[in-house]
Amino acid sequence: MSRANQSSDLPIVALVGNPNCGKTALFNVLTGSRQKVANYAGVTVERKEGYFLTRSDQRIKLFDLPGAYGLEAETPDEQVTLDVLRGRLPGEQRPDLIVSVVDATNLRQHLRMVLGLRRFGIPMVLALNMSDLAARHGLTIDTVSLSQALGIPVVRTTAIHRAGVGDLLMKIDEVLAEQPVTADIAIPVITAETIAHDHEEVRRILSTLGVLDSTALRTSDHIDRYVLHPVAGPMILLCCLFVVFQAVFIGAQPLMEGLNSVVESVATFLYQRLPDSMVRSLLVDGVIAGAGSVLVFLPQIIILFFFILMLEESGYLPRAAFMLDKLMGSVGLSGRSFIPLLSSFACAVPGIMATRTIQNPRDRLMTIMIAPLMTCSARLPVYALIIAAFIPAHRVWGGVELQGLVLLGLYVGGIVSAMLVAWLMKLTAFRNEQHSLLLELPAYHMPVMRNIAIGLWQRVQIFVTRVGTIILSLMIILWFLSSVPSPPEGAVGPAIQYSYAGQIGQALSQVFAPIGFNWQISIALIPGLAAREVAVGALGTVYALSAGTHDVSGALTPLIAQSWSLATAMSLLVWYVFAPQCLSTLAAVRRETNGWRYPLIMLVYLFGMAYVASFITYHVTLAWTGG
Amino acid sequence: MGYWLDRVFIVLVVAISAVYVIYALGSMSVKRRILAGFIHCFGLRIYTLLSPKTMGCTHCGVELQKKNLIRQLKQSGQADQNK
Incomplete structure (x- = not known):
């Protein structure tokens, strides 16, 4: 048979x-x-x-x-x-x-x-x-x-x-x-x-x-004496996070410069070899300036995920969940929320799907609602661009990289705001008793390099695929909208100001002017809704067409440093901590909650928070810098 | 002549990009229609040649659904060809 x-x-x-x-x-x-x-x-x-x-x-x-x-x-x-x-x-x-x-x-x-x-x-x-x-x-x-x-x-x-x-x-x-x-x-x-x-x-x-009474203290138990210690444990966790974000800036710099010079060489080659035409503008100002501006952040993504995968593989992350359980419980979250929230640091979509492991429907919904506040990897290029342009690469407190410290602050800002939102939800719509956390702590083991390599390769594939597909497509459309129609006879100023994108940007800038965004930023926010990192590419294309330069992937950082005030830069950073600039996340929430109610609530509350926080940041920074 | 070739090329590239953005951001039913339309216009062989392996975020339900959708479309396309 x-x-x-x-x-x-x-x-x-x-x-x-x-x-x-x-x-x-x-x-x-x-x-x-x-x-x-x-x-x-x-x-x-x-x-x-x-x-x-x-x-x-x-x-x-x-x-x-x-x-x-x-x-x-x-x-x-x-x-x-x-x-x-x-x-x-x-x-x-x-x-x-x-x-x-x-x-x-x-x-x-x-x-x-x-x-x-x-x-x-x-x-x-x-x-x-x-x-x-x-x-x-x-x-x-x-x-x-x-x-x-x-x-x-x-x-x-x-x-x-x-x-x-x-x-x-x-x-x-x-x-x-x-x-x-x-x-x-x-x-x-x-x-x-x-x-x-x-x-x-x-x-x-x-x-x-004959294994019933095998109670010998394992190596993991010895390590846990320190890692789960009420005082030493949180210090070790903070140190781990600190090292990760320092490494993201210090380690990535040479690799980013190398990648940048390759992108610039390609742009220069095309600019010199092709006749002055729309095709040249599409390739240099649209494709290279747009997609190239995003691609140069690949080394930072690799370094960030290398450390996250090492922590995952070693068995440390459930210990972090255990230590944070008390804090999460105090704001009304379940200990089971930790893993979905942790997954959201890579991307909110798998994080939202991982909430299926949460037994209580209210706990699950609450975790879904705050998952987009965790800093996903798509925000990294935006943060890195603005930090590189406005935060000096100084070392403070005996050798601590200031840029890495600001990046850590932004990640912590996301976590703190998620905890605050959870606490507010607990007080209002999601009143519920706290559930105890039952979590299996796996044995520590040395990370397997094959798994790390597979994990990194997948992240590289995801990032490069996004750059080559959705980001590239959006950049081509944005270039088109930024190039037509041609400026009228006798027009002064860059041609992009008279294009469809320029007109949309100027209309939107009326809404965003109170939080310090100019019309270029306002344009970048629209394609940025498809995926957050697209905003960097969009800025690359918009500034390439505005400035008439062909090596914007390398020049974008100094260009925005000259064009924006510190208040505008800080306001945009804060905007990206909160704003729901990702349609895939909203689609995932709709699927997991079987309706539009919660995605709409999420959209409104996140945009509201982003606008208010950016407004406060912009005006406080203006007052502080005397602007 | 070169001027018009330039324009035709640009329009084609922008149109393809626009369809791709709609596909990438669209719901599963939109994806299904676009894929089915592509297979209808160009045939299953061209689609199979061009279709990349499903990869990306392996936890992402959208990826899994897309994989299932592509398999179904391939099967239905195969069934049509066998008739």
Whole structure:
């Protein structure tokens, strides 16, 4: 009898287990995929699929399911896992085989899930993952005894080092060939009795394996004495953040200069070789000045994500969540909000999706509403441009880079404002009791350079793809709107002033004049709605057409330093801390909240905050500088 | 002649960019219509040649939906060709 699913050609295998047991790492190894892997729970919130070949060249469809602590489906992501196992996900067949992934260093917790999965009656293989870490902790697990106790095959794996994968593929082949197809699966009913029975069964199995009383203090526990210390812990966290933002400015400088000179050379080459025409203007003033101005910030993005990925991989981030739980609780946020908010530092869209791990609907909504206040990577080019133009590259307090300090201040500003908004929401619309945080602290391990490299490569791909697609397209349209119609006979001033974009910018500048924005900035804000970093490219194009220079990617920083006052620059920085300059985020909120109500509320409150904060900043800075 | 070629080229580039911006910022139904329109005009082979691998933010639901959408369109296009 074929193992193939009745309505599909390929057998389906599902990776199931507790959060942070290495399912996605195993998925990547089996399928050759590059899904995100991190050393904390809740990275996978949707089921992902891929394909692989077994040792007998059988093609298999593989599902990577969100981690679940049990089969009670208390959160939306756990519900996805349960629905797939029950075969109730629309358009999906139930799996033919489960690969139950467990963390070998934490069998007491993970085996309960295995016992629950066994009740479905679906053939199963146990992947005893992180076996290397268990061995290092002195845990010797007899796989034969474990297999006999559970009644399923057990394979030792270390997914991040690709160890044991061959054995796993062999076992999958064997089980798919041997075990008969069951037409109907059991739908287990979870009661207090079954949970108590499972706890007892886990104790019995661990006792049989002789690992029940393994209470030796691990290396992680030693490290946690300092990292989670009430005084030293927050200091270490602050130091980590400080080092990251210093490195973003100090480390990126030579690389940025190199990239800048390449962009300038291309612009000069095209300017000199092409005849004076609209095509030359499109390439030099639109494409190079626009997209090139954004591209030069790639080194800063790489350095920022290198540090974030290192912290993720090492297992430090859940500790940071643990330390911040009290603070988050005091403003009405759930401790579970930490990971979604942390994801929002890369991009608010995955952050908003990661709120699916939050059980309480009010907590989830509150986290969604403040996620855009976390400083996403798209803001970095805008911040870096303005900081480089207006903040001197001085060292203060014995060698601290001032520019890096201002950048850290902007990130902290985003966090503080998010906490304030959460606190206001708690007092008004989202009154709710505080929920306790149950968070699994994974063992520390040395970051795996392959995962870091994959993570960085993905960020580079995302950034370069955005520059080459949406940013480039918007720059071409902006160039067009900035170039037509031609100025009238006898016109004085740059041609862009008479163009469609110039007219729109001048109309908008009436609205933005009270917060210090000129018509060039007002133009840049419109394409900036598609993606925040587009504003930098838009400024590049607008100033290239205004100034008639061809190397604006390199000259944009001195150009804005000459054209803007300090008050305008500070006002724009503050605008970008708050303004909802990203349509994708609003679309994600609409999808996650099933309606337009919350995206509209978010749009209004964020624009309101941005305008008020910029107004205050502009006028305070004007008064301070005597402008 | 060069003047008009210049103008035609610019109009083409701007038009393609405008369609791409609508595609990138549009809802899934807008994306579906644009992709279906492209496959209808140029055929599935040209589309498959030009379509980049879905990548980017792997947690992003939009990316996942787009991937599913492209797969569906490819399947339906294949079905049309097989008829």
